[in-house]
Amino acid sequence: MSPVANVFRSTLSAVEVHDSARKHGVADEDIHHSLDHAFAIEDAGEDPDRWLVIGPDRAGNLSRWSS
Numbered sequence: 001m002s003p004v005a006n007v008f009r010s011t012l013s014a015v016e017v018h019d020s021a022r023k024h025g026v027a028d029e030d031i032h033h034s035l036d037h038a039f040a041i042e043d044a045g046e047d048p049d050r051w052l053v054i055g056p057d058r059a060g061n062l063s064r065w066s067s
Helices: 028-036
Strands: 040-045 050-056 062-066
Touching: 028 050, 028 062
Parallel strands: none
Antiparallel strands: 040 050, 050 062
16 A cells, blocks of 8 residues: 655735734744745634644744734
């Protein structure tokens, strides 16, 4: 029996980084890297749409974001 690969692809696009996301000194590039390589994206609410994202920054450290 051959192994089955799980494939995950995010469809989030054109993400705007708000000033509040920068208050901890995280570079925009790390935020975008986390989104591009996310392990999990969960719907966190509506009006406006909100998402919880878990993914690595450019150094491989796990990051958690909400939008």
